[in-house]
Amino acid sequence: MTDPQAWVAPTYERLADLLAAATVATWDAPSLCEKWLVRHVIAHVTMPVRLTPEQFGAELAAAGGDFTVLSDTVATRDAALPLADLLNQLRSPELHAWQPPGGGATGALSHAVIHSLDVTIALGRPAVAPPEAVTTVLDHLAATNGTLFGVDVTGVRLEATDTAWHTGHGQLVRAGSGALVALLSGRALPDGPRLPRS
Known part of the structure; x- marks a missing residue:
């Protein structure tokens, strides 16, 4: 790596x-x-x-x-x-x-x-x-279960639309890898989903 x-x-x-x-x-x-x-x-x-x-x-x-x-x-x-x-x-x-x-x-x-x-x-x-950098950050954020930025990923499955990356179980949220990083960082996407705050 x-x-x-x-x-x-x-x-x-x-x-x-x-x-x-x-x-x-x-x-x-x-x-x-x-x-x-x-x-x-x-x-x-x-x-x-x-x-x-x-x-x-x-x-x-x-x-x-x-x-x-x-x-x-x-x-x-x-x-x-x-x-x-x-x-x-x-x-x-x-x-x-x-x-x-x-x-x-x-x-x-x-x-x-x-x-x-x-x-x-x-x-x-x-x-x-670089795409590998985005995936590395996704892995890091997912490993904290959203606690770094105060989002709640309980009952949520996140799936990237541009790679095979996924995590969690429950309500499906699909977006590009970069958008998933933004969501796990507590950001609101333009015209997109938002994860609840914990």
Whole structure:
């Protein structure tokens, strides 16, 4: 099996390629992340390039220890950075090597895949993550039974329409692999199913 970290760089590089060819209006389009535009998502995922551990600690302290507040604050502030800077940060080897505290390579890959899908699904574009990366994240999310993002998969069978991947028993939900990752991450799909919150 490939080291999950090896799929992080191509995911971010392909996302950068997509956005480099896009209009400014694309950056200002809604993402799957509630209240965030595409530019907010990119400002969020590139945060490790801009903040040292000490700066991150100071930001977290200023947010009262609430990571959600920190994420919203940084995404809102840094979404105003020049688009060229955000694209360069998406391509940064530092970002490609970054791992979330306690999350390891799988956590890094999950962060890259989930947030890239927040952009591509919302824009109606194909996934930029390698298919094997998407399946790896699906396996990881399914193994937690939805607890990572507070969704309830009790009595639900999930089936991918583009691979042989499936999990669970009960009410059938069929969608592409990327859409299933989004569902297991608590996202609402445009004109699609949604998993209940636990």
